[in-house]
Amino acid sequence: MKIISDIHELRDQLRGQLRTAFVPTMGNLHEGHLSLIRLARQHGDPVVVSIFVNRLQFGPRDDFDTYPRTLQSDAEKLQREGVYVLFAPTEKDLYPEPQEFRVQPPDWIGTVLEGQFRPGFFNGVATVVTKLFSCVQPSVAIFGKKDYQQQLVIRAMARQFALPTEIIAAETWRAEDGLALSSRNSYLSPQQRSEAPRLYRLLQQLRTALQRPTDATELQALEAAACAELSAHGWQPDYVSVRRRADLGEPGPVDLAHPERLVIVAAARLGATRLIDNIEV
Secondary structure, three states: OEEEOOHHHHHHHHOOOOOOEEEEEOOOOOHHHHHHHHHHHHHOOOEEEEEOOOHHHOOOOOOOOOOOOOHHHHHHHHHHOOOOEEEOOOHHHHOOOOOOOOOOOOHHHHOOOHHHHOOOHHHHHHHHHHHHHHHHOOOEEEEEOOOHHHHHHHHHHHHHOOOOOEEEEEOOOEOOOOOEOOHHHHHOOHHHHHHOOHHHHHHHHHHHHOOOOOOHHHHHHHHHHHHHHHHHOOEEEEEEEEEEOOOOOOOOHHHHHOHHHEEEEEEEEEOOEEEEEEEEO
16 A cells, blocks of 8 residues: 655556545544445445545634544554555645635535534535545545535535546444444543433434324424433534435425435534434435
């Protein structure tokens, strides 16, 4: 495996490759990331993985400075997975001058849910992914469904810009107790870690409730009850919301009559750690 930080060196290394599969990450790799790499190998060759903690998507109250950075152990994991290139640029490599040009997602997908609670987040995500795509020029890129809204933003961006990159969404990788794997899980205390699977259990319960006919009033009551249960157990919920899978719009009567069209998305803080999760109905 080659470890490259310079964009020009990366392009030289990948010149002539027509089926590159790309997995962008922020490092601190866990089994969920490795599952994305294994899926990438099924759809292209060679496999390129990037590790870059992108300042543009962190707000002033976010954890940019303390976000776990484990490049050496990450590289060892990628080596074992047979990755062809690890692209690990520094900020100076990727942003040699201030990144004044930005990619701004439309309000319908960029300012709701995560976009509401993390203003500017999807601007930073869309900008860095566009730049990484320009560097790697992949034919396919893999994004995990745990960040459900993010993969919809990237998919819509790729479609509207006619990017020559197919976006593939990979299923969420979970611990045995159901907690979605995340680099931020390392922030949880042992007590918080034992409490954390409650979020996924709530989503499962809500999914079961949605299997029978539901109207808008009952839906609001179900969402409110889920938030109340989280609050009762020490969480600070931002949202538990039932949305359309296709665009994360609020479901209408026809959508509620066809639960296969729905996804439940949630975000809540447990102590200082903000966890997100989702489940397709």
